[in-house]
Amino acid sequence: xxxxxxxxxxxxxxxxxxxxxxxxxxxxxxxxxxxxxxxxxxxxxxxxxxxxxxxxxxxxxxxxxxxxxxxxxxxxxxxxxxxxxxxxxxxxxxxxxxxxxxxxxxxxxxxxxxxxxxxxxxxxxxxxxxxxxxxxxxxxxxx
Amino acid sequence: xxxxxxxxxxxxxxxxxxxxxxxxxxxxxxxxxxxxxxxxxxxxxxxxxxxxxxxxxxxxxxxxxxxxxxxxxxxxxxxxxxxxxxxxxxxxxxxxxxxxxxxxxxxxxxxxxxxxxxxxxxxxxxxxxxxxxxxxxxxxxxx
DNA sequence: TTGCGGCTTCCCATCATGGGAAGGTCAAGG
DNA sequence: CCTTGACCTTCCCATGATGGGAAGCCGCAA
Numbered sequence: 001x002x003x004x005x006x007x008x009x010x011x012x013x014x015x016x017x018x019x020x021x022x023x024x025x026x027x028x029x030x031x032x033x034x035x036x037x038x039x040x041x042x043x044x045x046x047x048x049x050x051x052x053x054x055x056x057x058x059x060x061x062x063x064x065x066x067x068x069x070x071x072x073x074x075x076x077x078x079x080x081x082x083x084x085x086x087x088x089x090x091x092x093x094x095x096x097x098x099x100x101x102x103x104x105x106x107x108x109x110x111x112x113x114x115x116x117x118x119x120x121x122x123x124x125x126x127x128x129x130x131x132x133x134x135x136x137x138x139x140x141x142x143x
Numbered sequence: 144x145x146x147x148x149x150x151x152x153x154x155x156x157x158x159x160x161x162x163x164x165x166x167x168x169x170x171x172x173x174x175x176x177x178x179x180x181x182x183x184x185x186x187x188x189x190x191x192x193x194x195x196x197x198x199x200x201x202x203x204x205x206x207x208x209x210x211x212x213x214x215x216x217x218x219x220x221x222x223x224x225x226x227x228x229x230x231x232x233x234x235x236x237x238x239x240x241x242x243x244x245x246x247x248x249x250x251x252x253x254x255x256x257x258x259x260x261x262x263x264x265x266x267x268x269x270x271x272x273x274x275x276x277x278x279x280x281x282x283x284x285x286x
Numbered sequence: 287t288t289g290c291g292g293c294t295t296c297c298c299a300t301c302a303t304g305g306g307a308a309g310g311t312c313a314a315g316g
Numbered sequence: 317c318c319t320t321g322a323c324c325t326t327c328c329c330a331t332g333a334t335g336g337g338a339a340g341c342c343g344c345a346a
Contacts, residue, residue, distance in 0.1 A: 004323065014324090015304065034311055036324055048272045056269075057244045060302075070266050080265050081257035084248050091245040095238055101200045102234040105227050114224035122223050123213050126199075129191045147292065157293090158335065177342055179293055203333075 003029075006039035010047035017047065025050065025064055058087055146172075149182035153190035160190065168193070168207055201230055 006029075007014045017037075020026045026046055029037040039047075049070065053063045062083055069075040069083075111121045149172075150157045160180075163169045169189055172180040182190075192213065196206045205226055212218040212226075254264045 002324070013303085016302080018326090019302075034324080036311080045270070045272065049269050052269050052272075054302090055244075056248060057241065066266070066269065070270060073261060075261050075263075075266075076259045077255050077261060077263035077265075078257045078259065080263045081252055081255045084252045084255070084265050088245050088248050088252065091241050091248075095241050095245070098200065098234050098238050098241075101198075102231050102238070105199060105231050105234075109224055109227045109231065112220050112224045112227070114221045116219045116221065118216060118218050118220060120218075120220035120223045122220075122227050123209070123218075126192050126195050126209065127188070127213060129188065129195075145293070156334085159333080161295090162333075177293085179342080197333090 001039040001041075001044065002032075003037045003039070006037075006044050006047060009044050011051045012047045020047075020050065020060075023060065025060055025067070056087075057091060058083075062087060144182040144184075144187065145175075146180045146182070149180075149187050149190060152187050154194045155190045163190075163193065163203075166203065168203055168210070199230075200234060201226075205230060 001009070003014045003017055006012075007017060010017075012020075017026075017029075021028050021037075026043065029039050029043060032038050046067065049067065050063055053066055058066065065083055066080065069080050105122075108122045108125055113119070144152070146157045146160055149155075150160060153160075155163075160169075160172075164171050169186065172182050172186060175181050189210065192210065193206055196209055201209065208226055209223065212223050248265075251265045251268055256262070
């Protein structure tokens with residue numbers, strides 16, 4: 001199986017396969033006499049693992065760790081769970097951040113006429129020298 | 144006002160100010176005899192505008208557009224709103240995507256013992272050759 | 287005058303991905 | 317046996333926004 005077939009079979013582009021090999025995420029594939037890479041079914045499975053992990057947002061570094069645990073028959077599931085939970089936290093933090101951005105923008109956009117006139121609360125906000133948006137007094141009562 | 148003071152006053156690092164100048168997001172600041180950049184209050188205000196826009200997640204390209212509208216006294220607010228709404232959509236799409244990742248991972252993690260034993264549904268999923276996760280039959284009844 | 291802190295430019299690194307060039311290889315069909 | 321087209325190889329470059337750091341110039345204070 002050469003790189004194109006491995007790419008199709010795994011869903012990882014040939015470019016990325018070479019890259020993963022270069023950064024030592026995967027062990028270098030064998031080579032044919034003519035220097036073509038040759039992939040075994042096992043290696044294709046690793047590529048599928050990587051593609052799936054990437055699609056869940058894991059970084060390459062995290063995937064390196066996950067792969068080593070996957071290969072380790074006596075890994076403690078505690079370690080796997082820790083990586084997953086850590087990543088979930090990262091995701092949640094980003095989601096919260098983006099949600100805040102979107103909420104602010106929706107509020108500004110709601111009050112913008114969106115017609116031919118130049119008046120615009122969005123530009124007014126951006127130009128107002130607003131500090132990085134600290135919560136506008138968190139409405140005592142949520143605690 | 145030299146670059147350090149402008150940085151403090153605007154909240155944009157000196158590094159970034161030079162970068163914004165280089166990519167022509169802002170007009171090159173004037174120079175003193177000794178080649179130091181010199182910033183006016185007006186330029187500092189532009190930097191604050193940029194910092195605020197960045198904090199709302201706008202790309203530099205979008206900010207270039209927003210800045211030109213800001214400077215244009217007869218802009219149609221429609222254009223500003225379009226940029227903002229477009230960005231909100233981008234944010235929402237990313238949020239949905241990350242939410243899906245987090246949901247999947249939380250479900251997998253929930254079923255993982257997280258102890259010394261090697262059995263782990265997280266690794267099982269990653270190693271299962273799962274295709275990029277199409278919804279597992281969307282449970283008719285939510286419409 | 288010395289010394290420290292700030293300024294200048296220039297280069298490098300990040301993270302994961304793609305584009306493209308130049309050249310070698312393989313298989314099918316003439 | 318040779319051509320052709322599709323594949324493979326390596327190498328370099330670009331992305332977006334940011335920071336780190338080196339080498340060298342400048343300005344102010346003691």
